[in-house]
Amino acid sequence: MSLLLIVLLPFIGAIFAALSIRAGRNACSIAALATTLTSLTLLLTHAPAVFRGEVVTARYEWLPSLGLNVNFFIDGLGLFFAGLILGIGALIIIYARAYLSKDDPMGRFMAYLLLFQGAMVGIVLSDNILLLLVFWELTSLSSFLLIGYWNHLPEGRQGARMALAVTGAGGLSLIAGMLILGNIAGSYDLTVILQNGDVIRQSPLYLPALLLILGGCFTKSAQFPFHFWLPHAMAAPTPVSAYLHSATMVKAGIFLMARLWPVLSGTEEWFYLVTTAGLATMVIAAWIALFKDDLKGLLAFSTVSHLGLITMLLGFGTPMAAVVAVFHILNHATFKAALFMTAGIVDHEAGTRDIKRLGGLLSSTTSTSGRC
Numbered sequence: 001m002s003l004l005l006i007v008l009l010p011f012i013g014a015i016f017a018a019l020s021i022r023a024g025r026n027a028c029s030i031a032a033l034a035t036t037l038t039s040l041t042l043l044l045t046h047a048p049a050v051f052r053g054e055v056v057t058a059r060y061e062w063l064p065s066l067g068l069n070v071n072f073f074i075d076g077l078g079l080f081f082a083g084l085i086l087g088i089g090a091l092i093i094i095y096a097r098a099y100l101s102k103d104d105p106m107g108r109f110m111a112y113l114l115l116f117q118g119a120m121v122g123i124v125l126s127d128n129i130l131l132l133l134v135f136w137e138l139t140s141l142s143s144f145l146l147i148g149y150w151n152h153l154p155e156g157r158q159g160a161r162m163a164l165a166v167t168g169a170g171g172l173s174l175i176a177g178m179l180i181l182g183n184i185a186g187s188y189d190l191t192v193i194l195q196n197g198d199v200i201r202q203s204p205l206y207l208p209a210l211l212l213i214l215g216g217c218f219t220k221s222a223q224f225p226f227h228f229w230l231p232h233a234m235a236a237p238t239p240v241s242a243y244l245h246s247a248t249m250v251k252a253g254i255f256l257m258a259r260l261w262p263v264l265s266g267t268e269e270w271f272y273l274v275t276t277a278g279l280a281t282m283v284i285a286a287w288i289a290l291f292k293d294d295l296k297g298l299l300a301f302s303t304v305s306h307l308g309l310i311t312m313l314l315g316f317g318t319p320m321a322a323v324v325a326v327f328h329i330l331n332h333a334t335f336k337a338a339l340f341m342t343a344g345i346v347d348h349e350a351g352t353r354d355i356k357r358l359g360g361l362l363s364s365t366t367s368t369s370g371r372c
Contacts, residue, residue, distance in 0.1 A: 174216025
């Protein structure tokens, strides 16, 4: 029951956050923070068992005739990602309370944020790939609402539409690939699929399934040639950028590649497709970042470059490279979320994110201090 609660609590918190707006902005933030911390606490109660090498499972029948059941499991990878999502989510809630102005509807923002949070936790803890697909599409919808939160800004609306179009199209590709994968393994449960790696790799349907699944992963994680949507999403409020585009949403595609790494990697197709895409993304995005003057734009392309590095490492197909990739996910989520929030503070206080203008402000402040 606790696994189900870990996933459901953010959705319940979204309802409370929206309803508590009449009680004030602090009440909305407290409701959002309380549900996030409660979900994180429940997750950590399973940590000792996972550290002992156990896999914690919970199974509930929903539509067994279709193979769609509410099955969840926590292993090391699931615990890592869920802890990242909920831990950074709690910090983002605290940050957003101070960042958003009085004109920004706090209840709506917290509701959208928790809706996204619950969808992401559902992705990383789902044991049924059909259920995972439901949560996958929920992340696209909730991120659309968050990116376009400042709907009075044309660039915000454009970024939201672009993100939804690209990740939505990738979601359709992923649905087809997952259905093929489940058909090959004879089950839609991830725990069963992960035990049939040899069967999947030797199947004549392996390549179509791989291409379709990678299509979903690459669009979600802004890999070349789908890297263009992420910088446009930087029109969102900084708490959204820090959460979605450094720690969570763009890591969904990375997570799925890591989750399916035991059954899809180890072939030439995997190596050439994933490594090439990751290398191209890493180099191109890093080159573009060199010429960016906007702080969030620079951080956005830096994020794309780091995602390319992680993808390339997973593409190598060796256990050590996979360990390094997962380790760098933690590194990147930590420092990039902090950098985004710092950029937000600078923008909030200085009124600009332009590096050239910020340099001028520093010079004028220094000269003024000298005259005094």
